[in-house]
Amino acid sequence: MNVGVLLFEDFETLDVFGPVEILGRLKELYSIRFYSFNGGLINNSHGVSIATRPLEEINNGTDIFLIPGGHGVRKEIRNILLVDKIREICSMSTFVLTVCTGSALLAETGLLNGRKATTNKRAFDWVVSRAHSVHWLKKSRWAIDDKYYTSSGVSAGMDMTLGFLSDIHGLEFARQVAYHIEYNWTEDKDNDNFFLQ
Amino acid sequence: MNVGVLLFEDFETLDVFGPVEILGRLKELYSIRFYSFNGGLINNSHGVSIATRPLEEINNGTDIFLIPGGHGVRKEIRNILLVDKIREICSMSTFVLTVCTGSALLAETGLLNGRKATTNKRAFDWVVSRAHSVHWLKKSRWAIDDKYYTSSGVSAGMDMTLGFLSDIHGLEFARQVAYHIEYNWTEDKDNDNFFLQ
Numbered sequence: 001m002n003v004g005v006l007l008f009e010d011f012e013t014l015d016v017f018g019p020v021e022i023l024g025r026l027k028e029l030y031s032i033r034f035y036s037f038n039g040g041l042i043n044n045s046h047g048v049s050i051a052t053r054p055l056e057e058i059n060n061g062t063d064i065f066l067i068p069g070g071h072g073v074r075k076e077i078r079n080i081l082l083v084d085k086i087r088e089i090c091s092m093s094t095f096v097l098t099v100c101t102g103s104a105l106l107a108e109t110g111l112l113n114g115r116k117a118t119t120n121k122r123a124f125d126w127v128v129s130r131a132h133s134v135h136w137l138k139k140s141r142w143a144i145d146d147k148y149y150t151s152s153g154v155s156a157g158m159d160m161t162l163g164f165l166s167d168i169h170g171l172e173f174a175r176q177v178a179y180h181i182e183y184n185w186t187e188d189k190d191n192d193n194f195f196l197q
Numbered sequence: 198m199n200v201g202v203l204l205f206e207d208f209e210t211l212d213v214f215g216p217v218e219i220l221g222r223l224k225e226l227y228s229i230r231f232y233s234f235n236g237g238l239i240n241n242s243h244g245v246s247i248a249t250r251p252l253e254e255i256n257n258g259t260d261i262f263l264i265p266g267g268h269g270v271r272k273e274i275r276n277i278l279l280v281d282k283i284r285e286i287c288s289m290s291t292f293v294l295t296v297c298t299g300s301a302l303l304a305e306t307g308l309l310n311g312r313k314a315t316t317n318k319r320a321f322d323w324v325v326s327r328a329h330s331v332h333w334l335k336k337s338r339w340a341i342d343d344k345y346y347t348s349s350g351v352s353a354g355m356d357m358t359l360g361f362l363s364d365i366h367g368l369e370f371a372r373q374v375a376y377h378i379e380y381n382w383t384e385d386k387d388n389d390n391f392f393l394q
Contacts, residue, residue: 013221014378017214017245021351024210024243032244041248046221047229048214051238051246122377153379154218155355180319181211182350182391184383194379 001063001094003032006086007042007052012070015099018158019066022165022177029169030064037082044070055085061092068157069100069120076105077130083108095147097164099157103150107131115145120153121194139195141186152192159186198260198291200229203283203299204239204249209267212296215355216263219362219374226366227261234279241267252282258289265354266297266317273302274327280305292344294361296354300347304328312342317350318391336392338383349389356383 003023005016023030036042039054058065067086076082087109090096098106103119104127106112113133118140120127128136137143142151142160144167151160162185166174171187178185200220202213220227233239236251255262264283273279284306287293295303300316301324303309310330315337317324325333334340339348339357341364348357359382363371368384375382 012218013214014218017210017218020243020245021209021211021214024241024245027242034244034246044221045224046217047231048217048221049231049248051248121379153377155378155380158352179391180350181352182318183352184381184390186381193381194376 001030003030003064003066004058004062004089005032005034005066006055006068007034007036007050008072008076008082009042010044010070010072011042011068012100012154013044013046013048014154015068015070015102015157016066018155019097019099019161021181022158022161023064025180026177037085044072055089058089061089061094063093064095064097065089065093067096067098067102067105069098069102069104073101073105077108087111095149095164097149097160099151099160100153101127103127104130106148106150107134112148115148116143117145117148117150118143118152119150121196122153124196139192140190141192142189144189152194158183160189163187163189198227200227200261200263201255201259201286202229202231202263203252203265204231204233204247205269205273205279206239207241207267207269208239208265209297209351210241210243210245211351212265212267212299212354213263215352216294216296216358218378219355219358220261222377223374234282241269252286255286258286258291260290261292261294262286262290264293264295264299264302266295266299266301270298270302274305284308292346292361294346294357296348296357297350298324300324301327303345303347304331309345312345313340314342314345314347315340315349316347318393319350321393336389337387338389339386341386349391355380357386360384360386
């Protein structure tokens, strides 16, 4: 499967590279490419500078489209051209995975309206305030609704990606991947130690 | 503190970006820069292409020098110029952190001789075979010996980095960082679910 990862200025480092570690090591199954609206080097406040292709190269959708969160979401959520492009790509993609406040960016497209989703528990109220038509889950490590996988904050993206592998390839397959990266995987998506009452 | 991250072709994604997420978000305390032997874009097999500075820019050492693992280690361990440079930088740095087989690269410099260290449990025998004078710990999420912090495989780098923060800033500080990235931190460095009998 082709995996398209969306980047924008000030994306959250681990939102991207947790899932990328997990899918990227399965070279015979997943091929990862990084995209941004115009392509080129995309930076974040952690000193990371990553080479990307322009988003228009995935006009026909992709197998998996990954949307990270981060402080940059607060700006990009008002970027109508980007939101329109995300809507277009997500509509034509087989699966859409978001990490942290990446779900706010996805929600802005309207594609999550009436669907179950979750997000960073530290930014929960802000995300909800932007998209009242989404059924936001307060206690959920990650949520699944049809082709949309949305995870809680930062590290939860890794648990969600392993959950995705479990759904596609089986639980034992996902456990083996977690074992090889020596990751203590939270297997149950409803096991959320970070929810707020 | 300045954090210098060593990159080389085919580094392991999460070895780098787990610790970078944790230190990078503490912007008032840590400033991260990425280096490679010659500088420029460094790629790995997960499709990541990241901008780096030349290693000679940190001739006088740095506060924290981070060495990741990955398949690239198998090649770089025979790169005498790089190993010499790593020895020089580590000697002059305040702390040296390695993740996964990054400890094999550090061990090649001789600086770990007689010291406690650990590494990826899936590559343990290979690492030990390269450096018999190191006291390799079979069951250890991460190990500390003086200024040298070495972690087990991939994800363990995050636990080690939080352990490092705990040592420098206190346990509650580290717990707060883990909480903000919604990470289920393994706080005890001897709690290793991935060791081999």
